[in-house]
Amino acid sequence: MKLLTRQDLQKERVNAINKIKKQNCRILICAGTGCLAGGSEKIYNKLKEMAKEVEGVTLEFAKEAAHVGVHPSGCHGFCEMGPLVRIEPWNYLYIKVKEEDCEEIFQKTVLRGEPVEHLMYHQEDNVYQEQESIPFYAKQTRLVLKNCGHINAEDIDEYIAAGGYEALEKALFEMKPDDVIAQITESNLRGRGGGGFQTGYKWKQVARQQEKIRYVVCNGDEGDPGAFMDRSVMEGDPHKMLEGMAIAAYAVGAQEGYIYVRAEYPLAIKRLKMAIKQAEEFGLLGEDILGSGFNFTIHINRGAGAFVCGEGSALTASIEGERGMPRTKPPRTVEQGLFAKPTVLNNVETYANVPMIITNGASWYHEIGTQGSPGTKAFAITGSVNNTGLIEVPMGTTLREIVYDIGGGVKNDAAFKAVQIGGPSGGCLVSDNLDVKLDFDSLTKLGAMIGSGGLVVMDEGTCMVEVARFFMNFTQNESCGKCVPCREGTKRMLEILERIVAGNGTLEDLDLLEELGEAITATSLCGLGKSAALPVLSTLKNFRKEYEEHVVDKRCRTGNCQAMIRFIIQPEACKGCSKCARNCPVNAISGKVKEPFVINTETCIKCGACIDNCPFGAIYTEN
Known part of the structure; x- marks a missing residue:
């Protein structure tokens, strides 16, 4: 119809x-x-x-x-x-x-x-x-996620009944394109993909270009480990994102839009396709929308899972069928983006904010969050926390409120140690930061960033050196290889971290990690490369003593670094039965029958076979 x-x-x-x-x-x-x-x-x-x-x-x-x-x-x-x-x-x-x-x-x-x-x-x-009375929900302010879980995700009528497409209707019939841009600019909506760039300013730059062919692109790639905010919006409320894209297109004079979504999100792709088809059948996408004379169509492009395609120029290159790699700037995406035309590029959550700003006004939006970062932010909270899941809170909410009031505290009443925020491009917040407001500006001062919104909670049993190694391994694997600082620098940093967790690091390695990290941050081509070293630099800053224990004492206090665990036979408990020696796969245990045996720590591969076969409980591990 x-x-x-x-x-x-x-x-x-x-x-x-x-x-x-x-x-x-x-x-x-x-x-x-x-x-x-x-x-x-x-x-x-x-x-x-x-x-x-x-x-x-x-x-x-x-x-x-x-x-x-x-x-x-x-x-x-x-x-x-x-x-x-x-x-x-x-x-x-x-x-x-x-x-x-x-x-x-x-x-x-x-x-x-x-x-x-x-x-x-x-x-x-x-x-x-x-x-709504459950503490997990009661402490949230769900605006972007308001419909998720409350409407049929596959029925456009349910979205319309919930006020859907009211904002598009208002924009088309009560506002000029410049009015829409002015409203978004006044709201100070900042991009929720990680950079926090002012959305209205970006739209204004596209609208003022001489080139009349323009594009609106949605970044639904979401490559951060542990992040699923955008996926949940695409699966649970796809029309909200489509409506935001249509309003952006009207504002900047675009007639075509592209959604770039990773192929690992099959359900999101399925529901986006359904939503686009329904919107076209209802005349809310396509030619002469609601008789307004405005035309806008949306296409879906599936990404192959390259983390670097979260960067704007790499993403548009991938849509064009080229290898997804960043390019030097200028020109920027707003000047020459998709198909070398002016392009508005925002992520899913940013577009999902647009309809409610147009409907309720910029002053309403400023009542939520902080002055510099109005509105809400969706976070995926995972790790060592009792209530894992997807949450939405006003900008400026403290980490303590998220971890303890919404997240229900650290699992098993363990001590809080840190939060990795913003995925591999973010940094660590520690116990001293529990009362810091989570907004763009506050986190920048701490050398961290909101990123797309991943929050991985870690307790006292987490090895921060291994955390840094894990994220550096991810970043190094995902480097597109175009620029030397990222391609070679992350590889060298990973080699050093692997050396440290293997028990072969030195104090000089810590200085070299800092030097490399600062060089990569200063000289990499794109934003992803510039933030690649953040997990290492922030853990070095906040947990240097833990690094020093790894390289000086050859000890991992948490016992997570397997290479540093030592298997020891207690002489007073050993009966000399030789079972441990007979079951050791590398012959690392020696001794005489009926006398205490000894483990050669240089040869030992830490497989644990000796502990499994000792009938007297004479073997223990030491971190």
Whole structure:
């Protein structure tokens, strides 16, 4: 059904709202990637089948005929507790649901309106029935993620009913392109892909170019380990991103847009394709949108998973069919981007902010977050924290609030050690930084960055040298190789770190790591190269003593660096049975029968066979 005018869209919104109101019970099953991996598709199919059987039956709680809606939603965010099922109008949230729970859910909740308490979130003696009352959600401000988990991710009518495409309608019929740019500029929306560049200024630069062919590009590549914010928006609320892109296109005079999304996100690609097709059928994408004379089409390009394609010029080169490699600047993307034409390039979360700014105004947006970084930020919180998942908080929220109030604290009540923020391009925040506000400017002063929003929490059992080695290994593997500082510098840094965790490092290596890191930061071609050394430099700054223990004492205090573990036989406990020596694969154990045996630490490969075969518990490890 094509909507030809603004009035048609308004009528469709009324129809969509009424359609939802007819469902006196709505079941929203999390169908994000995480919950699907946990079996939520089986739960959806089971509940869908059961709903068909009761359609038209009188409901006990409502005394009226049943109209039960069973819908696949996007990610609810509380990934630690998936698969998740939300049931309205009571807003019950059931956690860790299994297929065999469906019968009880249907009999008690759907037919009688009663809660199934053993499937609800418990904390100490509290049972949280409503989703919004759970501490994980209560401490958040979900704006970009507002619809995720609350609407059918595959139905455009549900998005329209939730206020979708109101902003596009307002922009097309009540604002000029310059007004849109002025609104975004006044809001001070900063790019959520990592750089924090002012979105309105970027749009203004594209709009003022002499070249009339312009493009709008969305970066949905999201290559940071542990990050899944953009993926969740594309899976759970794809129309919000499409609407933001369409508004950007109207503002800068573009008629074509491209979404660059990694091939490892098949569900996101599937739902984006569905959303684009639905929007085209409704006349919200394509020719003469709502009779306004504005034309805009969107294409999807799948990336092959190269981390460097998160950089703007590498991304546009990849869309063009070239090898994804950064180029020297100027000219910048806003001047010569995709196909050498002026290009607006923002990430998924940035575009998802646009509709609500146009609808509510720049002053409303400034009421959220900080003066220099208004709005909210979505974070993927993972690692050694009790509540892992996807969260959204106002800019300026402290790390303590995220880790302890929303994340529920460090696992097993262990001591907090650090957070790696911003993925491999970010840096470490330590316990002294727990009360630092998380916004663009505050983190820059600490030598860290928000990045795309990954937060990996680490406890006292984490080796920070190994953390630095892990991220440097990732960065070195993902280097495109175009510039010498990144290509060769990251390789040398990785070799040094591997030498250190193998127990062969020296104090000179620490000085060399700093020297290399600073050189790479200063001279690399692109932003990814310039931030490649940040994990190493920040851990060196905050945990230098731990590095020194590795190179001087040949000791890893956490026991994570296998090469530094020493296997020792206690002479007083050893009976000289020789079982350890007979089972050692490298003949590292010697001695005489009925006398204490000895392990040659130089030969020992730390396989643990000696401990497994010692009947007297005479062998122990020392970090």
